[in-house]
């Protein structure tokens with residue numbers, strides 16, 4: 001089956017709290033999706049729907065054209081790795097990978113062993129006795145080697161040291177080339193991981209604020225710096241995400257297409273046009289009054 005994902009007006013409620021509100025998006029095979037948002041935004045809740053841990057309370061979510069919930073055809077196509085509690089896992093890391101191989105249809109055990117070597121995982125030791133970072137690396141190995149058409153990593157890299165994260169990033173890109181599939185990576189390490197993403201999904205307070213290719217997101221955020229009056233005149237009517245003033249100089253961060261006309265006007269007024277990193281856009285787009293979840 002072709003495992004594209006189609007979500008339309010998806011909502012999820014936990015009791016009285018609506019944590020996902022009318023989310024619509026598509027996920028296409030071969031692309032890497034960066035799922036970003038602040039703490040409590042709804043990222044894991046969204047991923048739990050893709051992984052069939054939950055079912056939307058409204059709207060429709062289809063994987064390969066089918067409802068994934070408790071669907072034996074779809075569930076093996078999805079791998080969801082997240083920080084797990086291994087305190088009761090007495091099996092060795094090698095044994096654990098062998099069980100993954102037995103139960104997961106696309107699992108590549110040789111690739112898993114090679115990766116485990118790269119992460120310097122002590123495969124003979126019980127999983128419960130591995131360090132937190134080693135357990136994270138084991139999760140990454142499982143996710144990558146699962147070769148599932150929909151592979152989801154939920155903040156799995158958190159306890160990893162920098163060299164191990166580099167291995168993960170390299171493997172995500174290389175293995176996507178070898179085995180094109182949907183990869184969804186939820187992360188707070190936005191600056192570090194931005195270059196991996198083809199497409200960005202930004203969730204804020206249960207809503208999808210951004211659903212665009214990375215290049216387009218980055219083009220929509222720009223800064224204008226220079227004499228305050230000139231900055232105000234060029235930015236008038238545009239959405240200003242942030243501003244700061246130092247003496248007579250002002251910098252504004254804007255959200256919206258940068259037209260050729262804007263560039264000309266900035267140039268003639270001696271203003272500098274700059275780019276904005278994805279992490280800064282996340283900060284600005286999600287700034288504002290914190291809302292009590294009960295009042296969302």
Ligand SMILES: Nc1ncnc2c1ncn2[C@@H]1O[C@H](COP(=O)(O)OP(=O)(O)OP(=O)(O)O)[C@@H](O)[C@H]1O
Pocket residue numbers: 014017019037038039040041042043044045046293
């Ligand atoms: N099982 C649950 N029962 C009730 N509320 C829940 C449950 N799981 C999550 N929530 C609430 O749903 C909202 C979204 O949580 P979620 O874990 O999806 O956020 P997140 O974006 O993954 O956050 P973080 O970046 O902190 O991991 C939060 O307000 C959280 O308190």
